[in-house]
Amino acid sequence: MILGIETSCDETAAALISEGGRIFANIVSSQADLHARYGGVVPEVASRRHLELVTPVVREALGMAGATLDDVELVGVTTGPGLIGALLVGLSAAKAIAWARRLPLAAVDHLDGHVASLYLEPAPLEPPFLCLLASGGHTLLLDVADRGAKPRLLGTTLDDAAGEAFDKGARLLGLGYPGGAAIDRLARDGDPEAYDFPVARVSGFDFSFSGLKTALLYAVRELEAAELELRRADLAASYQRAIVRALAERTREAAAATGARKLAVVGGVAANSELRRALPDAALAPLELCTDNAAMIASAARFTEAISYPGYLGLDAYASTA
Amino acid sequence: MLILAFDTATDVATSALVSDGEVLGERVSTAVTLLEDLDALLRQAGTQTRQVEGLAVGIGPGSFTGIRIGLATARGLALALGTPAAGVSTLAALAAGAPRAVPVIDARRGEVFVLQEEPRVLVPGAFRPAPGTLCVGSGAVRYRSVLEAAGAEIPPDRDERHLPRARFHAALARNFGPAEALTPLYLRIPDADRTRTRA
Numbered sequence: 001m002i003l004g005i006e007t008s009c010d011e012t013a014a015a016l017i018s019e020g021g022r023i024f025a026n027i028v029s030s031q032a033d034l035h036a037r038y039g040g041v042v043p044e045v046a047s048r049r050h051l052e053l054v055t056p057v058v059r060e061a062l063g064m065a066g067a068t069l070d071d072v073e074l075v076g077v078t079t080g081p082g083l084i085g086a087l088l089v090g091l092s093a094a095k096a097i098a099w100a101r102r103l104p105l106a107a108v109d110h111l112d113g114h115v116a117s118l119y120l121e122p123a124p125l126e127p128p129f130l131c132l133l134a135s136g137g138h139t140l141l142l143d144v145a146d147r148g149a150k151p152r153l154l155g156t157t158l159d160d161a162a163g164e165a166f167d168k169g170a171r172l173l174g175l176g177y178p179g180g181a182a183i184d185r186l187a188r189d190g191d192p193e194a195y196d197f198p199v200a201r202v203s204g205f206d207f208s209f210s211g212l213k214t215a216l217l218y219a220v221r222e223l224e225a226a227e228l229e230l231r232r233a234d235l236a237a238s239y240q241r242a243i244v245r246a247l248a249e250r251t252r253e254a255a256a257a258t259g260a261r262k263l264a265v266v267g268g269v270a271a272n273s274e275l276r277r278a279l280p281d282a283a284l285a286p287l288e289l290c291t292d293n294a295a296m297i298a299s300a301a302r303f304t305e306a307i308s309y310p311g312y313l314g315l316d317a318y319a320s321t322a
Numbered sequence: 323m324l325i326l327a328f329d330t331a332t333d334v335a336t337s338a339l340v341s342d343g344e345v346l347g348e349r350v351s352t353a354v355t356l357l358e359d360l361d362a363l364l365r366q367a368g369t370q371t372r373q374v375e376g377l378a379v380g381i382g383p384g385s386f387t388g389i390r391i392g393l394a395t396a397r398g399l400a401l402a403l404g405t406p407a408a409g410v411s412t413l414a415a416l417a418a419g420a421p422r423a424v425p426v427i428d429a430r431r432g433e434v435f436v437l438q439e440e441p442r443v444l445v446p447g448a449f450r451p452a453p454g455t456l457c458v459g460s461g462a463v464r465y466r467s468v469l470e471a472a473g474a475e476i477p478p479d480r481d482e483r484h485l486p487r488a489r490f491h492a493a494l495a496r497n498f499g500p501a502e503a504l505t506p507l508y509l510r511i512p513d514a515d516r517t518r519t520r521a
């Protein structure tokens with residue numbers, strides 16, 4: 001069994017999977033409610049909560065799997081990118097567990113983890129494929145040739161991540177945090193053609209969402225409070241349409257350019273219903289594997305070179321990929 | 323009782339392996355390499371991780387991230403080994419290592435943590451030690467000029483009394499219990515809560 005631990009942002013997570021990618025337990029303790037009152041993730045608040053939850057989620061995962069640490073043969077843990085103080089909580093606990101048991105440890109890149117969410121049972125995806133990774137922290141187009149090799153980066157966002165654009169839009173519309181789900185919900189009652197929000201066309205396969213956010217800001221400012229109340233759903237639908245269109249178009253362009261025959265979408269934004277409709281042929285992980293979780297980290301650990309004892313004892317975390 | 327003690331709340335990580343009061347080994351490095359130290363301590367003593375009977379852990383005050391590295395390590399070890407743990411204030415460990423001294427830990431942002439009856443956070447200028455008071459710790463080193471001008475006496479920078487040596491955590495450790503019950507001694511609320519309270 002592989003134990004996965006993930007604490008890179010605002011989810012404290014632990015999972016147990018088999019070498020073959022079967023999930024025995026996938027525990028995610030979300031801090032979203034905690035951060036909602038700040039309108040976003042506060043790193044220090046997140047790190048404090050991670051410390052409280054990190055071993056309870058591991059114990060819960062063991063309990064759910066009906067396993068003990070005696071059954072664990074490998075510990076996979078996220079070492080970056082993410083909030084450094086948050087990562088260090090999970091990494092310190094993982095190193096301690098591995099050391100105490102003389103287990104090997106796999107240092108997993110969070111982004112590899114998102115891609116590896118596609119390699120879990122019951123319907124693992126076989127590379128090659130073109131992958132859109134869209135979350136609160138990242139918007140990447142990846143050319144995935146092989147499970148073990150680093151994907152080739154085709155494009156990324158030049159400013160906000162797609163999930164961040166949803167959060168900022170939700171804030172402008174007076175909706176709660178996290179914003180993606182709130183906009184998705186409200187957009188169902190709105191007209192996506194009501195507003196023509198522009199999405200910047202940038203060169204290559206990169207994304208830019210900051211202009212879109214500004215356009216929404218101006219649209220909101222022009223409205224009286226009563227009017228805004230009436231148009232809120234239209235604004236949400238049009239704003240969501242613009243983000244999704246940018247994501248879907250770029251993904252299709254990249255697929256055409258690389259000749260990719262398979263598409264996949266991972267990351268929290270993959271939960272967006274409009275995006276799912278816009279890319280109906282794309283492989284999508286189940287919702288609970290789209291948002292941050294530890295099953296995907298354990299999955300990636302299978303394709304990451306494990307460090308045997310004592311090589312990992314001085315292992316550090318990293319906030320961003322250099 | 324075989325106690326594995328460590329503290330990563332300050333800029334250095336201190337660790338010690340102590341058996342019934344006898345110090346079998348002691349090390350100083352950084353928080354990231356804490357486990358290398360613990361590994362070396364056990365190997366030098368010819369001991370297995372499973373033989374450790376108690377963990378004595380520094381709970382701060384100090385660097386928030388440093389405190390969490392120590393406590394997350396303790397929680398991971400306790401989970402994997404079933405070993406009980408006891409929390410020890412980093413200020414108390416400093417005080418135990420330097421009798422009659424006032425421990426002063428660098429709290430960053432121009433403030434220090436001091437132990438005056440109870441742990442508190444203040445700007446170095448607001449800390450008025452009685453003339454001749456011995457001050458030890460990272461805050462005493464950093465704010466040497468301010469504190470000396472106020473009448474404090476501070477050992478040379480490299481004096482080991484400035485370190486919260488883990489042998490003292492082992493000596494001070496009481497009430498061993500679940501590591502998950504140990505509470506960090508942050509002494510400061512997150513900035514986000516501070517601005518919220520003000521708003």
Ligand SMILES: [Zn+2]
Pocket residue numbers: 110114135137267291292
């Ligand atoms: Zn993520």
